[in-house]
Amino acid sequence: MLEERWQMYRYARSRTADGVAELLGNVLQRQHFGDPPEAGGRDGQRFVIGPDGLPDLRVNWCLGSAKWRRMARTTRRDYSYSLLVWLNYLAAIDANWWDVDDEVATEFLFWRVTDPANERPVQTGSFARDLVG
Numbered sequence: 001m002l003e004e005r006w007q008m009y010r011y012a013r014s015r016t017a018d019g020v021a022e023l024l025g026n027v028l029q030r031q032h033f034g035d036p037p038e039a040g041g042r043d044g045q046r047f048v049i050g051p052d053g054l055p056d057l058r059v060n061w062c063l064g065s066a067k068w069r070r071m072a073r074t075t076r077r078d079y080s081y082s083l084l085v086w087l088n089y090l091a092a093i094d095a096n097w098w099d100v101d102d103e104v105a106t107e108f109l110f111w112r113v114t115d116p117a118n119e120r121p122v123q124t125g126s127f128a129r130d131l132v133g
Contacts, residue, residue, distance in 0.1 A: 004051045006087040008080060011045045042069075046080045051091050059083070059097075085112070 047060045062068060063083075068076060089108055090097055111118050113127050 005091055006051060006084055007049045008046055008084050009049065011042065011047060046076070048084070048087065050087075059087070 042064065046063050048056060048063070050056050063080065068079075071079065086108065087097060089111065090100065090104070093104070093107075095104055109127065113121055113124055115121070
């Protein structure tokens with residue numbers, strides 16, 4: 001069962017029968033990762049499922065884009081984690097990523113770097129690096 005937060009998964013062709021296929025079904029695997037229908041998703045590609053249990057096709061398109069694929073493996077991993085933190089922050093304040101403004105981004109910066117309520121704050125430099133992605 002999915003939790004009420006954003007979840008990130010990795011597509012693995014070897015697990016389609018008991019993993020991704022069960023979670024998303026063939027339609028998502030084949031049509032929303034940028035591959036031809038017969039190819040399925042790219043092995044190792046990350047994808048997200050929203051708090052509602054559904055994929056956000058725009059976010060998943062980004063995770064499968066050519067720009068994303070050109071990044072180093074560790075950069076993709078780090079940016080994926082940062083994206084997940086951002087999406088879960090927005091879910092916690094009941095905001096959609098496509099509706100946020102500068103005020104929400106400023107509050108996120110405070111929470112991510114300074115807020116004592118954040119159990120896992122990061123340094124300002126790490127936060128700035130995440131914005132580049």
